Amino acid sequence: MREGLKTQDGGIQYDLSASTFSPDGRVFQVEYAMKAVENSSTAIGIRCKDGVVFGVEKLVLSKLYEQGSNKRIFNVDRHVGMAVAGLLADARSLSEVAREEASNFRSNYGHNIPLKHLSERVAMYVHAYTLYSAVRPFGCSFILGSYDQDDGPQLYMVDPSGISYGYWGCAIGKAKQAAKTEIEKLQMKDMTCRELVKEVAKIIYIVHDEVKDKAFELELSWVGEVTNGKHELVPKDVREEAEKYAKDSLEEEDDSDEENM
Amino acid sequence: MAACMSANRSENAFSANDLVPEWAQEEVSTGTTIMAVEFDGGVVIGADSRTTTGAYIANRVTDKLTPIHDHIFCCRSGSAADTQAVADAVTYQLGFHSIELDEPPLVQTAANLFKQMCYRYREELMAGIIVAGWDKRKGGQVYTVPMGGMIVRQPVSVGGSGSSYIYGFMDSNYKPGMTKEECLHFCTQALTLAMERDGSSGGVARLAAITEDGVERRVVLGNQLPKFSNV
Numbered sequence: 135m136r137e138g139l140k141t142q143d144g145g146i147q148y149d150l151s152a153s154t155f156s157p158d159g160r161v162f163q164v165e166y167a168m169k170a171v172e173n174s175s176t177a178i179g180i181r182c183k184d185g186v187v188f189g190v191e192k193l194v195l196s197k198l199y200e201q202g203s204n205k206r207i208f209n210v211d212r213h214v215g216m217a218v219a220g221l222l223a224d225a226r227s228l229s230e231v232a233r234e235e236a237s238n239f240r241s242n243y244g245h246n247i248p249l250k251h252l253s254e255r256v257a258m259y260v261h262a263y264t265l266y267s268a269v270r271p272f273g274c275s276f277i278l279g280s281y282d283q284d285d286g287p288q289l290y291m292v293d294p295s296g297i298s299y300g301y302w303g304c305a306i307g308k309a310k311q312a313a314k315t316e317i318e319k320l321q322m323k324d325m326t327c328r329e330l331v332k333e334v335a336k337i338i339y340i341v342h343d344e345v346k347d348k349a350f351e352l353e354l355s356w357v358g359e360v361t362n363g364k365h366e367l368v369p370k371d372v373r374e375e376a377e378k379y380a381k382d383s384l385e386e387e388d389d390s391d392e393e394n395m
Numbered sequence: 396m397a398a399c400m401s402a403n404r405s406e407n408a409f410s411a412n413d414l415v416p417e418w419a420q421e422e423v424s425t426g427t428t429i430m431a432v433e434f435d436g437g438v439v440i441g442a443d444s445r446t447t448t449g450a451y452i453a454n455r456v457t458d459k460l461t462p463i464h465d466h467i468f469c470c471r472s473g474s475a476a477d478t479q480a481v482a483d484a485v486t487y488q489l490g491f492h493s494i495e496l497d498e499p500p501l502v503q504t505a506a507n508l509f510k511q512m513c514y515r516y517r518e519e520l521m522a523g524i525i526v527a528g529w530d531k532r533k534g535g536q537v538y539t540v541p542m543g544g545m546i547v548r549q550p551v552s553v554g555g556s557g558s559s560y561i562y563g564f565m566d567s568n569y570k571p572g573m574t575k576e577e578c579l580h581f582c583t584q585a586l587t588l589a590m591e592r593d594g595s596s597g598g599v600a601r602l603a604a605i606t607e608d609g610v611e612r613r614v615v616l617g618n619q620l621p622k623f624s625n626v
Contacts, residue, residue, distance in 0.1 A: 243492065244507030251496055284532050 151267035163271055164264050167294035170273035171220035175350070176307035176341055177206060179217055179277035180317060180334060181289040185327040185358015186279030187368075188217040189334035191307070191342050194349040207355045207367070211236035213246055213280050215357050215365035219307035220274030220294075228272060232256045249280040253290035253298040261296025271295075275306040280365070281358045309341035316340055327358045331368060335376035336383050352377060417449075426595025428557030428586055429459060429470035431527035431537040432569070432578045433550045437606035438527040438535040439575065441582035442470050443557065443590050444598035455598045460612075464489050466605055467505045467528030472555035473542065474521040481512050481522055502528040506538035506546055514544025523554045529605050557589030557596035564588055575604055579613070587620040 148154050149162030156162060177190040190206045208216045208229040216232060218225035235255045239247040256278075264271045275293045291306065292298045302322055305313035316337045322330065331354060338352055354373055357365035368376070426447055431440040442459035445452055459471045461482045467489070471478035485508045493500040506526040513522055520542075527537045539552040551569045553561055564585055573581065579602055586600040600615040 242507070242511065243501075243504040244510075245501065245503055248496060 152264050152269075152271055153267040161264065161295075164295045167220075167271040167273045168275075171275045171294065171306060172308055172310075174219040174221075174274075174307045175347065176305060176309040176313055176338065177217045177219045177277060178303070178305040178313050178317065178334060178337060179279050179289050179291070179301070180303040180320070180322050180330055181279065181287045181301065182322045182325045182327060182330045182358075184287065185281050185330075185356055185360060186215070186287045186289050187327055187330045187334045187356045187358075188215060188277065188279060188354070189338045190217050190219075190353040191309075191338045192351045192353050193347050194351055197349075201351070205353065207353050209365055210252070210278065211240075211247065211280075211365075213282050213357060213363050213365060214249060214252065215279050215355055216276050217279075217353075217355070218274050218276040221272075222274075224272045225274040225276060228256060228260065228274065228276065231259050232278070246282055248285060249278060249288040249290055250300065252280075253278050253292055257292045257296050257298035259296075260292060260294065264294070264296055277301075277304060277306065279357060281361075281363050283363070287358060309343070312341045313337055327356050327360045328372070331356060331372060332376045332379040335373075335380040339377075339380040339384055352380075426557075426593070427459060427472040427555030428553070428561070428589035428593060428596040429472050429523075429525055429555045430553040430558070430561075430565075430582055430585055431470060431525045431539075431551070432573070432582060433527075433535045433537050434573055434575055434578050436535060437529045437575065437604060438537055439578035439582055439602065439604050440468055440470055440525070440527045441586050441600060441602045442555075443586055443596040444601055445590075445596055446475055447595055452597075457598070458601060460601055460603050462486075462610070463505050463526070464493065464500055464528070466499065466530065466607075466610070467502055467526065468603060468605060468610070469505075469509065470525040470527070470554065472523040472525075477520045477522045478524065481509065481520065481524070484512060485509055499530060501530045501532060502526065502536040502538065503530075503533070503548075506536075506540060506548075509540045510544055510546040513540055513542075517542070517544050525552050525554050527605065529607055531607075535605070553585065553589075555596065557593035560592045561585045561589045575606070579604060583615055584621055584623075588623060590620070591623070 148156035152163040175191045175193045179188045188207055192206055206218050210216050210232045216229055235252055236247045260272050263269050271294045278290045281287045289301045290298050291304045303317040342350055354368040356368055429442040431438055440460055444457045446454040446457045461469050463469055463486050469482055488508050489500050489505050509524050509526055523542050524540045529535050537552050538546055538548050540546050553565055582602055583600055590596045602613045604611045
């Protein structure tokens with residue numbers, strides 16, 4: 135086992151591979167992978183009384199992009215959706231892993247995979263890539279959400295270290311702290327999906343940084359009673375209503391700021 | 396009788412392997428009668444207790460009702476070895492699955508595991524299985540996995556060589572919405588009728604009732620079985 139290489143000024147590097155701990159017990163490669171997630175734009179997922187809603191702030195880097203390309207919300211199974219932040223190519227590869235897990239489960243056991251189990255299986259896969267020097271950890275976090283008759287709505291998040299947690303609401307990406315603050319203000323356990331969709335759109339608009347990042351597309355998806363347990367992108371009319379609500383709320387806050395002055 | 400006279404072999408015939416007599420080469424079979432009935436809150440399962448090697452009854456007190464998990468049983472018919480092997484494999488898989496999921500397994504899962512194995516190895520196996528049990532999601536359920544590896548859920552199902560004789564009884568006497576005791580009575584009667592007519596079924600009638608509270612097993616001995624015929 136190689137220890138740190140000595141650099142020119144005599145310091146030792148513990149961050150060259152995922153198979154090395156630092157003296158204070160950290161695996162730097164995994165931490166660097168999490169930084170890659172923090173560089174990406176925000177994605178949030180919130181669980182409510184009768185479903186789960188995802189919102190992603192998809193930054194548009196060029197006017198030449200076709201609208202709707204490079205989606206950041208995936209379908210993993212009929213009843214499971216996945217919103218990602220970080221390196222999109224890594225995230226796509228993991229969405230395939232999740233799809234296979236869900237499909238194999240149904241093939242072997244004859245019913246929908248419980249979300250807790252799916253997120254543990256994919257987390258185990260992500261964790262495996264943090265053990266060896268021959269590969270690098272995945273540079274993405276993702277939020278999994280599902281709805282079915284027996285377990286109700288479920289929301290889990292997996293990060294590059296390979297842990298998965300269950301949540302009522304969670305945010306990943308550059309504005310995750312600001313988004314978390316906004317999410318905490320909501321009483322999501324009492325809300326329905328229709329109400330929540332508007333709040334999710336509003337939160338994305340709030341945390342979007344107009345100065346640093348110009349144009350963005352809002353990707354919204356949901357799964358719940360309202361969709362009969364099928365995960366899908368939110369229909370056009372609901373989207374438009376949600377975006378209008380979000381833009382109007384922002385203007386109100388701007389106006390109220392002016393009054394205070 | 397004509398059936399016995401049709402032999403074109405002599406009585407001392409040995410087949411290809413001369414060292415072992417023919418009866419010892421017969422497969423050990425649970426030529427059987429098995430059945431299962433759903434009721435509101437659980438299932439009742441039943442089986443006879445005869446295992447044969449040809450015409451010899453190798454075991455007259457067999458237990459064909461095999462636990463797969465706390466609230467899931469299977470009724471075995473066909474080759475004794477095949478059904479025991481498959482049941483053992485499924486018991487292992489289901490136990491592992493249940494621990495992974497950290498919750499009691501579904502009856503549908505158990506039935507699908509049986510189906511996977513019975514379908515994949517359909518050419519090699521001779522196994523007709525009825526999977527029955529209780530789970531929190533759908534309550535009492537009966538799934539039948541006959542030879543060949545199909546799976547279908549039925550409110551009442553019979554299987555084994557003796558089942559042919561009781562389809563009529565089942566169709567005319569089964570009513571949806573029976574209580575646990577009515578189901579037990581129905582099964583006892585059905586098994587008795589089958590055991591009476593099928594040479595490969597007999598012995599005692601073994602029954603079990605599976606509900607949320609657990610499994611309650613009963614045995615009805617040969618002389619306690621209901622009498623249908625006065626002859």
